[in-house]
């Protein structure tokens with residue numbers, strides 16, 4: 001069970017590319033010893049395929065976390081799904097003028113994104129048209145074929161997020177989930 005998660009989702013990876021790229025990202029995280037295989041998966045307490053590795057502290061921002069267990073399991077997700085921030089949800093804002101998206105309209109468009117393609121959205125205030133995944137905010141919702149989810153981890157370091165992003169692809173989004 002988890003009550004928070006940090007999700008790094010990549011928006012350009014196609015469904016066909018996702019499994020191979022997910023495997024490469026898993027190899028890199030294993031090589032770095034950030035994660036290790038979960039030898040004793042438990043459907044309730046340790047359902048994830050991976051658990052924090054001996055060097056997991058290298059991935060987090062606050063070095064006080066360098067002893068003991070960093071967090072719970074890690075999932076590397078290679079199928080299309082909605083990545084939502086749970087109770088943290090706040091509609092994203094226009095990247096041009098910071099006007100917030102109407103919440104109902106946003107949720108409707110997420111379904112369009114999941115079922116078909118990422119919508120291009122025109123801001124009601126400044127008339128700028130922007131892809132939905134480029135509206136800004138850490139509490140938004142994204143649809144992605146590829147993502148890494150860290151359950152109950154402390155904040156990740158900026159360096160680690162950049163390194164992970166390099167391996168995932170060019171359009172990564174960070175989602176902070178509260179369950």
Ligand SMILES: [Zn+2]
Nearest residue numbers: 094097123126
């Ligand atoms: Zn705007």
